[in-house]
Amino acid sequence: MKSIRRTLSLITIITCVISMTACSKGDATSNNGISGADTGKFASGMTDLIDSLVENDQYDESQKRVLRAALQHDGEIPYASYSAAWESYRQCLVDKGYTKPPQNLINGIYFAPAYVSSEGLTEEQNRKLNDDINACRDARVAAIDLVYRTKLGNPEFYGDPEVALVDCLHRKxxxxxxxxxxxxxxxxxxxxxxxxxxxxxxxxxxxNDSDTLTCMATTAPTLLQPRLEIWKPLG
Structure with missing residues (x-):
């Protein structure tokens, strides 16, 4: 399992919420086993999170329409809209000349390519691949994915994925x-x-518990990387 990690290029999975927006420092709390941890939050609530994403120019209008609709339903995004955004992301990479990424799905949660084979790629092509992945991610799915995962697994908006995971395990x-x-x-x-x-x-x-997988997929998806199919962008 770890040998795969050494030999393949690792592409960061969406949902590192810390990189999406600045986290404020919070006081340590004794709730749910997270005493002494950094409980800073990346949003004060779902409206705050969605508003910040809608105002960000890096996300295309197709995502913003879904987010505006979600505002009327306490941040709830229909699974059909979530799934469609991921399909749009995969098609975006096809349109840029790559093979279609595998549909990595765990307990209903989608994952971006985590393990990408660099076989046949020059250093310049590999840099372009990373740029294209980031461009398609931001334009087609990143904002929707963040809101969807947050709603499911991190209702307290914890910026530290470990804190969010332990809180989720306790809540369930x-x-x-x-x-x-x-x-x-x-x-x-x-x-x-x-x-x-x-x-x-x-x-x-x-x-392997269904609720455990949901907690991990929505808050700390890197733990599930070994279960994902490898993507060979050039076939």
Whole structure:
């Protein structure tokens, strides 16, 4: 599993909410096992988040129409609109001359290409590929994806993905009340250093539980990268 990570170019998955907007520092809280963690939030609420995205010129009008409609429904984006945005993103890359990226989908949540084969690409072509991925992502799906994932898995708008994940696990009663972010970080460290097929067993929660997968996919999707299909942009 880890050997794949070493040999393939890693393309950052959408949903690093910290990079989308500045996070403010928050006071530590004892709720949901996140005492002592950075509980800064990247938005004060769903209206604040959507307004900031609608005002951003990097997102095209097709995304903004969906977001404006979501404002009337407390940030709720229909799955059909979410899915259509992802299909538009994939088609955007096809229009730029690449093969269609695999439809990586885990528990109903879409993922951008995480593992991209650089076979046959020159250094210049690889740079252009990264630029094209970013351009298609921003124009077609990034804003919709952020709102959709936030609504599902991070209603407190935590800027730290680890804090958001532990909070989600607690809200869905997937871990004991005494499960802390320090324990999660310890388990995550063991997982990252485990090269076996049973690396996910390092976590004390059920990695295959449907609610667990939703929490991970919406708040800390990099943990699920090994389950994604490799994209070969040149075929």
């Amino acid at each position: 009663n997937l871990v004991p009340q005494n499960y802390t972010i320090d324990q999660y970080r310890k388990e995550s460290g063991l997982y990252m250093n485990d090269t076996s097929e049973h690396a996910f067993d390092r976590f004390s929660f059920d990695i």
